[in-house]
Amino acid sequence: xxxxxxxxxxxxxxVRAQLTAxxxxxxxxxxxxxxxxxxxxxxxxxxxxxxxxxxYRYFPSRDDLLTRLIVEGYDALGEAVxxxxxxxxxxxxxxxxxxxxxxARSWALAHPHEYALLYGSPVPGYSAPQDTIxxxxxVAIVLARVVSDGLxxxxxAPPPGDDAQVMAPGLLGELGLPDDTGLGGRLxxxxxxxxxxxxxxxxGHTHNVVVAHEEHFRSVTTRLAAEVGLPA
Amino acid sequence: xxxxxxxxxxxxxxVRAQLTAxxxxxxxxxxxxxxxxxxxxxxxxxxxxxxxxxxYRYFPSRDDLLTRLIVEGYDALGEAVxxxxxxxxxxxxxxxxxxxxxxARSWALAHPHEYALLYGSPVPGYSAPQDTIxxxxxVAIVLARVVSDGLxxxxxAPPPGDDAQVMAPGLLGELGLPDDTGLGGRLxxxxxxxxxxxxxxxxGHTHNVVVAHEEHFRSVTTRLAAEVGLPA
DNA sequence: TGTACATCAGTGAACGCGCGTTCACTGATGTAC
DNA sequence: TGTACATCAGTGAACGCGCGTTCACTGATGTAC
Numbered sequence: 001x002x003x004x005x006x007x008x009x010x011x012x013x014x015v016r017a018q019l020t021a022x023x024x025x026x027x028x029x030x031x032x033x034x035x036x037x038x039x040x041x042x043x044x045x046x047x048x049x050x051x052x053x054x055x056y057r058y059f060p061s062r063d064d065l066l067t068r069l070i071v072e073g074y075d076a077l078g079e080a081v082x083x084x085x086x087x088x089x090x091x092x093x094x095x096x097x098x099x100x101x102x103x104a105r106s107w108a109l110a111h112p113h114e115y116a117l118l119y120g121s122p123v124p125g126y127s128a129p130q131d132t133i134x135x136x137x138x139v140a141i142v143l144a145r146v147v148s149d150g151l152x153x154x155x156x157a158p159p160p161g162d163d164a165q166v167m168a169p170g171l172l173g174e175l176g177l178p179d180d181t182g183l184g185g186r187l188x189x190x191x192x193x194x195x196x197x198x199x200x201x202x203x204g205h206t207h208n209v210v211v212a213h214e215e216h217f218r219s220v221t222t223r224l225a226a227e228v229g230l231p232a
Numbered sequence: 233x234x235x236x237x238x239x240x241x242x243x244x245x246x247v248r249a250q251l252t253a254x255x256x257x258x259x260x261x262x263x264x265x266x267x268x269x270x271x272x273x274x275x276x277x278x279x280x281x282x283x284x285x286x287x288y289r290y291f292p293s294r295d296d297l298l299t300r301l302i303v304e305g306y307d308a309l310g311e312a313v314x315x316x317x318x319x320x321x322x323x324x325x326x327x328x329x330x331x332x333x334x335x336a337r338s339w340a341l342a343h344p345h346e347y348a349l350l351y352g353s354p355v356p357g358y359s360a361p362q363d364t365i366x367x368x369x370x371v372a373i374v375l376a377r378v379v380s381d382g383l384x385x386x387x388x389a390p391p392p393g394d395d396a397q398v399m400a401p402g403l404l405g406e407l408g409l410p411d412d413t414g415l416g417g418r419l420x421x422x423x424x425x426x427x428x429x430x431x432x433x434x435x436g437h438t439h440n441v442v443v444a445h446e447e448h449f450r451s452v453t454t455r456l457a458a459e460v461g462l463p464a
Numbered sequence: 465t466g467t468a469c470a471t472c473a474g475t476g477a478a479c480g481c482g483c484g485t486t487c488a489c490t491g492a493t494g495t496a497c
Numbered sequence: 498t499g500t501a502c503a504t505c506a507g508t509g510a511a512c513g514c515g516c517g518t519t520c521a522c523t524g525a526t527g528t529a530c
Contacts, residue, residue, distance in 0.1 A: 012472075012526060019473095035353070037269050040516060053518075054474050062517065120353030121267070122435055136437070161451070166444045182451070188442060189429070189452045195437075196428015197421070203354055205368070205427075210420060212398045219393070219414070220421045227455060244493060244505075251506095272483060285485080286507050294484065471527070479519080486512080494504070 020058050022048060024072065027065055028114070036117045041065065063126055070128065071135050073114045078138025080107045085142050093150045093230050094222075100142050101194055101221040108198045115202060119195050140191050141175065147187060147228050148176035156229040158183055183228065190224040197221075252290050254280060256304065259297055260346070268349045273297065295358055302360065303367050305346045310370025312339045317374050325382045325462050326454075332374050333426055333453040340430045347434060351427050372423050373407065379419060379460050380408035388461040390415055415460065422456040429453075 026044050041062050045052040059065045084103035088095040108115040117123070118136075150156030161182020163172060172179040177187070197220050200206050201213050210216045226232065258276050273294050277284040291297045316335035320327040340347040349355070350368075382388030393414020395404060404411040409419070429452045432438050433445050442448045458464065 010527070016473085041518090042516065050473095051475055052516090053476080053520085056518075057473055116353035119431075119435075119437075121348035122352075128436075133440075140441075166442060166448045166451075168440055168443050171441060185448055185451050186455070188432075188438060188448065189425070189455060192428040192432040192438070192452075193421070193425035194428075196424040196426070196431065199351075199428065199431070200420075200424040203351075204360070205351075206420060206424070208365075208400055209372075209403060210398060211400050216398045216417055216420065219398075219417050220424075223418070223421060223459060242494070248506085273485090274483065282506095283508055284483090285487090285509080288485075289506055467530090469528085469530105471525105473523105473525080475522075475524100477520090477522105479517105481516080483514080483516100484512105487510090488508105489510105490506105490508075492504105492506080495502085497500090497502105 023055060023058055024068055028069060031069055031117065032111065032113050035113045036066070036123055039066065066123065066126060067129055067131065070117060070132050073118050074132065074135035074138065077104065077107050077118070078135060081139050081142050085146070093146055093155060094225055094232065096146045097225045097230055098221055100146065104139055104194060105198050105217055108202055112202055119199060143191060144175040144177060144187055147183065150230060151177070155231050159186060159229055161185065186228045190228050193224055194221065255287060255290055256300055259301060263301055263349065264343065264345050267345050268298070268355055271298065298355065298358060299361055299363065302349060302364050305350050306364065306367030306370065309336065309339050309350065310367060313371050313374050317378070325378055325387060326457055326464065328378045329457045329462055330453055332378070336371055336426060337430050337449055340434055344434055351431060375423060376407040376409060376419055379415065382462060383409070387463050391418060391461055393417065418460050422460050425456055426453070
């Protein structure tokens with residue numbers, strides 16, 4: 001069988017990989033300034049000084065380019081959150097939680113259009129392929145690990161309730177969480193609330209409502225931490 | 233001064249009002265099926281059997297039509313929530329809370345594209361005018377009233393904390409809430425978390441994570457009620 | 465090392481589409497005397 | 498009640514734009530002998 005060529009060998013392959021990356025970079029810039037709806041293959045090609053049809057050597061369609069941007073967006077956000085959480089002392093569960101949540105918010109504020117692409121309205125006519133699923137889960141996994149670590153060390157006491165009927169079977173086990181307590185549901189609550197709070201701030205719904213956004217966000221994440229049982 | 237003609241008097245005015253409404257209806261249908269990005273004046277005109285330029289007698293631009301749809305969307309959602317909440321017994325604070333939250337979710341599930349227009353990504357190149365502010369607040373006001381009623385009757389005890397530095401000055405007073413407790417921030421938390429949960433379900437982020445969406449939503453709103461101090 | 469062939473990248477033109485908006489116009493409806 | 502004028506609704510053509518995608522092609526790069 002042909003070995004899967006992980007790194008480009010020939011000069012041609014190297015050039016190809018580099019130009020592919022350049023296309024994605026330019027596309028991301030356009031996305032960042034004009035939003036997903038305004039992203040056009042022709043504009044990207046124009047900026048790269050090539051003819052629009054040439055882009056089709058690299059991406060079979062506009063949707064494939066979009067998918068790439070979505071995957072890279074989830075990965076960029078996920079990595080930012082993972083790095084922030086990893087930088088906090090392992091025993092400081094609340095510190096890890098805040099680091100993760102704060103990194104998500106910071107990334108969103110720094111990349112509003114990318115954030116909107118990931119967590120805003122679904123792009124019309126576009127349906128997310130399999131490749132986006134794993135990257136999309138990275139933030140949730142970080143949050144779950146903080147909780148499961150607390151559970152393992154005894155710092156987190158499982159709240160009453162039973163997730164078995166609510167959560168997808170097997171998922172909680174993979175995350176190191178019991179499925180006969182209310183923890184799973186609470187974690188999903190915290191997860192969706194985190195992005196609810198970020199989205200509300202970013203999309204202006206709390207404009208003229210909240211004046212100190214950072215302080216408010218901090219107290220929101222503090223309460224979400226309490227929801228999932230992290231000790232104060 | 234010319235009296236503000238509230239109701240159309242002449243035949244011409246009646247026809248005009250009716251056709252304006254028809255345009256909005258068709259536009260809403262298009263929005264509901266294809267999403268905001270695909271909404272075009274020409275398509276609406278086509279469906280009404282008129283020439284595209286004729287629509288300009290009724291709306292000066294596409295954006296004005298969009299604004300109308302946004303305002304009507306907020307009003308429809310707000311009214312659904314208000315009616316549901318009003319149907320619950322006044323003393324049953326938790327019942328009123330659940331009725332309001334459940335109505336918001338139901339409306340969103342029934343009108344996904346309209347919901348995306350209101351709470352999803354901001355429409356590129358479009359900035360919300362003043363007219364959208366008041367309708368956008370209706371749901372939050374319902375939630376606030378449940379809490380302030382509980383506060384007045386003594387059923388809700390103000391949690392510790394101080395909102396004065398976080399919330400917009402004057403706002404909490406208008407809502408009948410004290411600004412020297414943590415209630416305001418908690419209410420915003422509940423508000424954004426409500427739409428975070430709805431958005432996550434609607435946009436598929438909890439696909440393959442939650443299997444019993446309704447039950448999950450119910451327990452989410454139960455916990456949010458506890459966050460704002462409503463008695464179980 | 466040199467040649468013959470295969471692979472690939474990029475070109476340029478074209479197809480077919482739809483959009484928002486403007487403008488001069490016709491004909492119908494309303495208003496004032 | 499009837500006429501003259503003003504207002505308004507709708508028409509049809511046009512402007513100028515940008516898009517995604519296809520296709521036959523040239524020329525350069527890689528490969529096998």
